[in-house]
Amino acid sequence: MKKQINLFLVGTGLVGKALLKSIKINPTVQSENRSITIKVAGIANRSNMLLGKRGIDPVKWKSELNNNGGQTNIKSFIELMKRMKLPNSIFVDCTDGNDIVTLYNTILKTTPIVTPNKSANAGSYKQYNVLKDIVRKNGTDFRYSANVGVGVPSLDVIKSILSGGDKIVAIEGLFSSTMNYLLDKLMTTNKKFSDLLKEAEQKGLTEPDPRNDLNGIDTARKILILVRDSGVKLELSDVKIENLVPVILRNIKSLDRFYESLKIYDKKFDELKKEALRKNCKLVYSANYRKNSASVKIEMVDTSHPFYFSSSKEKVVLFYTKFYKKHPLIIKGQSGGAKATAAVLVSDILKTIK
Numbered sequence: 001m002k003k004q005i006n007l008f009l010v011g012t013g014l015v016g017k018a019l020l021k022s023i024k025i026n027p028t029v030q031s032e033n034r035s036i037t038i039k040v041a042g043i044a045n046r047s048n049m050l051l052g053k054r055g056i057d058p059v060k061w062k063s064e065l066n067n068n069g070g071q072t073n074i075k076s077f078i079e080l081m082k083r084m085k086l087p088n089s090i091f092v093d094c095t096d097g098n099d100i101v102t103l104y105n106t107i108l109k110t111t112p113i114v115t116p117n118k119s120a121n122a123g124s125y126k127q128y129n130v131l132k133d134i135v136r137k138n139g140t141d142f143r144y145s146a147n148v149g150v151g152v153p154s155l156d157v158i159k160s161i162l163s164g165g166d167k168i169v170a171i172e173g174l175f176s177s178t179m180n181y182l183l184d185k186l187m188t189t190n191k192k193f194s195d196l197l198k199e200a201e202q203k204g205l206t207e208p209d210p211r212n213d214l215n216g217i218d219t220a221r222k223i224l225i226l227v228r229d230s231g232v233k234l235e236l237s238d239v240k241i242e243n244l245v246p247v248i249l250r251n252i253k254s255l256d257r258f259y260e261s262l263k264i265y266d267k268k269f270d271e272l273k274k275e276a277l278r279k280n281c282k283l284v285y286s287a288n289y290r291k292n293s294a295s296v297k298i299e300m301v302d303t304s305h306p307f308y309f310s311s312s313k314e315k316v317v318l319f320y321t322k323f324y325k326k327h328p329l330i331i332k333g334q335s336g337g338a339k340a341t342a343a344v345l346v347s348d349i350l351k352t353i354k
């Protein structure tokens with residue numbers, strides 16, 4: 001059976017580009033006994049937008065968008081998408097903020113959404129539920145596997161656990177590639193924490209401002225989404241976060257000055273390392289949920305803990321359930337990146353075709 005998907009993509013940054021590249025390489029995908037072709041029917045970024053029934057070439061999209069596109073107005077983009085009434089239309093939000101998320105309610109009334117953007121699911125619990133209700137009432141779809149631990153299909157595992165009648169009791173996870181890298185290097189080299197952070201930034205391993213890795217918010221949003229999908233009502237403000245940016249360094253504008261000032265705290269990390277080595281433990285920055293309480297913090301784990309043997313390049317999630325009581329269900333795999341995120345998006349896109 002042959003099917004065609006019509007994709008409306010907003011966001012042409014790292015992930016959006018990787019998705020277009022993947023469509024360019026593999027425009028037709030064999031899924032079960034179906035041959036599904038993905039056509040790009042609309043593209044937008046902050047500057048330009050372009051929609052067309054005949055499709056946009058995923059190779060020459062940039063020149064087509066710049067030469068034939070108009071100034072971006074996302075509300076019009078959505079209106080035009082709806083008016084085109086193309087079969088199997090899917091809206092893909094590859095933006096990084098909240099702007100598009102505020103329009104999900106409208107989009108989901110007619111069109112499925114696939115996104116790596118965590119903003120909708122990590123906003124208020126009320127809004128998280130509103131989206132689920134809209135999908136239920138209108139028979140559309142909302143897929144966000146790339147929200148948590150790309151490459152580690154944790155949200156699919158939750159669905160599978162729940163559909164088998166089991167109940168999730170606790171979740172533990174290592175979600176931050178940057179923190180995995182920093183703590184691993186701290187334990188295995190003689191380098192100071194502030195130097196390692198600067199090194200990681202220079203290698204492009206951190207967010208442009210590495211304080212956004214140290215503040216734990218992204219990790220907190222990930223555990224929040226897992227917990228909510230497990231059926232628990234929780235707000236981001238309920239997650240106790242150990243922010244590794246010292247309070248007095250949070251408002252420093254210049255990054256160089258931040259690194260200089262962070263040196264005062266190297267001693268704290270050296271002491272933590274010493275204690276961990278003495279106890280034959282490893283340091284991890286983990287996210288945890290148990291008994292209605294969630295946290296993100298530095299932890300010392302010994303050889304009895306599954307985190308001890310994970311590589312710093314891996315994302316790890318442990319699920320404790322009524323069935324997996326003593327020995328958790330463990331999923332782990334190599335950390336993501338834009339290419340891996342695009343692969344997860346394609347998988348979600350294909351799943352929206354009923």
Ligand SMILES: NC(=O)c1ccc[n+]([C@@H]2O[C@H](COP(=O)([O-])OP(=O)(O)OC[C@H]3O[C@@H](n4cnc5c(N)ncnc54)[C@H](OP(=O)(O)O)[C@@H]3O)[C@@H](O)[C@H]2O)c1
Nearest residue numbers: 011012013014015045046047094095096099116117337338
């Ligand atoms: N990068 C990863 O490896 C990764 C992994 C997992 C999840 N994610 C998530 O995926 C999303 C995209 O990440 P990214 O790394 O691709 O971000 P990015 O490189 O910063 O790209 C963001 C894109 O969104 C566009 N955009 C932002 N606000 C917009 C608006 N209001 N209207 C139209 N376009 C808008 C930007 O337009 P301009 O180009 O015009 O600025 C840009 O093209 C984020 O939510 C991120 O958290 C990323």
